[in-house]
Amino acid sequence: MKKISIIVPCYNEQTAIPLFYKAVQQVYQTQIQPLWPQYQLEYWFIDDGATDETLVTLQQLVCQDSDHVHYVSFSRNFGKEAALYAGLQHATGDLVVVMDVDLQDPPALLPQMMSGVLTEQYDVIGVKRLDRQDEPVICSLCSRLFYWFINQISMTKIEQGARDYRMMTRQVVDAVLDMPEYNRFSKGLFSWIGFRTKYLSYENQERVASTTHWSFWNLVNYSIDGVIDFSDKPLAMASFLGIISFIIAIGALIFIVGRAWLFGDPTGGWPSLVAITLMLGGLQLFCLGIVGKYISKSYLESKRRPIYISKDER
CATH class of the missing domain: 3.90.550.10 (Spore Coat Polysaccharide Biosynthesis Protein SpsA; Chain A)
Structure with missing residues (x-):
């Protein structure tokens, strides 16, 4: 049978x-x-x-x-x-x-x-x-x-x-x-x-x-x-987000330096600075979390538990 x-x-x-x-x-x-x-x-x-x-x-x-x-x-x-x-x-x-x-x-x-x-x-x-x-x-x-x-x-x-x-x-x-x-x-x-x-x-x-x-x-x-x-695409996405953030930061730096050179150095607002800092910090933690998830999976596999x-x- x-x-x-x-x-x-x-x-x-x-x-x-x-x-x-x-x-x-x-x-x-x-x-x-x-x-x-x-x-x-x-x-x-x-x-x-x-x-x-x-x-x-x-x-x-x-x-x-x-x-x-x-x-x-x-x-x-x-x-x-x-x-x-x-x-x-x-x-x-x-x-x-x-x-x-x-x-x-x-x-x-x-x-x-x-x-x-x-x-x-x-x-x-x-x-x-x-x-x-x-x-x-x-x-x-x-x-x-x-x-x-x-x-x-x-x-x-x-x-x-x-x-x-x-x-x-x-x-x-x-x-x-x-x-x-x-x-x-x-x-x-x-x-x-x-x-x-x-x-x-x-x-x-x-x-x-x-x-x-x-x-x-x-x-x-x-x-x-x-x-x-x-x-493994989320890892590539995290790298891409990091590159984009870097480019945006460079562009913002050029803009700030150029504005100061052409129009002087007007007093900036702290709220906008804090918002940008929190945004970039959150982006970094997000990417770190993606990497950490992959590492944790590898860690669990390496234990070879039943x-x-x-x-x-x-």
């Missing part, structure tokens, strides 16, 4: 897990198994240091279906990227699927993904949202801005609205696992490795339970990490 491994990161999702399992099983039994009976499902739930009854729920699910359901429980919260990596490490399937447990990734798309990989011979079938309904306007605007910006400055192009939800062949999974970097941005990694990829579009789905654990600032920090991980620590597996 061949396997389809489904990787499901979980953080405080005790109510969503049974609903997710039931929904995927229904699609598998009614649509996938009749067409591809040689494939069986393997679930890998990754408990990302949950503080509710997520682990207890997973243990109960393992008792219910020990042949197909497995889990990895982290010693603390390491983040979704670490959970995805752990899932990819443990998955043994010929095909591997990454899904969110809240059912915003529709299981109904799984048969189309199977067809795309097995019939159309794609290596990856991903999905992207057609819209971002029920999201704050500022989040939707920032998301579009992020995709536009990173595709402008990076050689790795990321599909607008792409989700982590995707089906991959074993060759693709092995390629991702060959990059054990500590600072991970999976959307970029999935795009960077290449392979023949197709995207399916779908309407935005609401969560079936609980609430999102991603705040606006979490998303901003995640976006900054993505830019830094896949482009991406996650597992305290329990079944």
